[in-house]
């Protein structure tokens with residue numbers, strides 16, 4: 001009998017040679033210490049990024065390594081060449097179950113607590129829209145949340161008359177935060193008797209702050225409120241243990257630090273509260289019944305019901321599987337240590353440049369997003385200068401409503417120490433030219 005592996009091997013023989021062909025993952029098995037530049041150059045070489053480019057924007061989109069691109073090409077080819085065999089041997093219920101199991105293990109939850117989604121936004125919408133909320137109920141969020149978390153709440157405000165309570169965690173003096181106490185105090189003031197949900201980022205996309213998730217979740221639970229965490233950034237950046245954070249819901253991205261395809265993500269709901277979260281986009285069974293009222297032999301009580309929403313992308317699923325292979329080959333803890341090393345190197349380098357303000361703390365409250373600005377240079381202009389002159393790709397996060405405006409570098413494993421030093425040198429050059 002043919003197996004998944006046989007089928008994939010046949011595909012490998014059939015797919016035309018391309019820029020992504022080659023062994024699945026070709027990494028030396030030793031040398032994973034964060035500062036072992038020769039090992040990490042091997043890792044960086046697994047990406048197809050043009051060698052002239054210093055890609056420091058994984059926070060927006062993480063380009064995939066060759067093996068992940070290859071898995072997607074195989075999935076497209078396999079599905080179109082022989083749809084039935086592909087569906088029988090590869091893209092079937094067992095594969096999806098196995099994928100959920102692997103992903104659950106990777107992020108630290110039970111397989112029955114995770115559903116595969118298209119992106120973080122979907123999870124944030126599922127979490128906010130899925131709750132029974134009444135007029136007058138309150139949902140707490142922060143002014144550093146992404147619109148993916150904030151606007152679904154405001155939609156419920158507009159539609160259902162709930163009240164949005166926004167916690168201000170901005171520091172207008174642009175200095176990084178060194179303690180979680182002031183954040184907790186702000187949440188403490190915001191969470192009241194009418195609070196039903198507390199929604200916030202694990203890692204702020206603005207200043208890279210790692211929020212005190214566990215403490216906020218404990219506080220919310222002690223007041224009877226559910227928690228929904230926007231995890232667009234930590235999966236693939238941090239060695240994640242979502243269960244240990246104690247949150248009720250968590251929405252993650254696959255297409256950023258996890259390095260899977262676009263349109264990949266996941267949504268977690270803790271077992272104990274699953275009966276409080278309705279699916280939002282849904283065509284599956286309801287109370288064990290199909291559309292015509294027939295009984296299902298074996299209704300699936302897991303969070304997989306959040307995947308009952310029409311056709312899905314086989315290449316996206318295959319890319320998650322391959323991305324997990326890639327992360328496991330290197331090791332999530334080694335990747336986090338490397339990302340932190342690169343971020344610390346950047347913070348250290350930029351600290352020595354006159355006129356640079358760092359909005360990111362260099363302690364346990366940061367990880368691999370580094371936000372900075374240079375006196376007298378618009379962040380948009382800084383982006384353009386870095387790209388046009390140095391082929392360095394960072395982004396800017398600009399929120400004029402709260403006087404927040406930074407350039408943001410993402411330090412992930414496609415970047416090397418040379419790229420970091422190139423960024424520091426480029427910012428120093430611009431500072432010199434402007435007479436800062």
Ligand SMILES: Cc1ncc(COP(=O)(O)O)c(C=O)c1O
Nearest residue numbers: 119120121146148205230232253
């Ligand atoms: C904190 C945060 N949440 C949500 C999103 C949206 O992510 P997605 O494209 O996976 O929906 C982003 C995107 O940059 C983000 O930074």
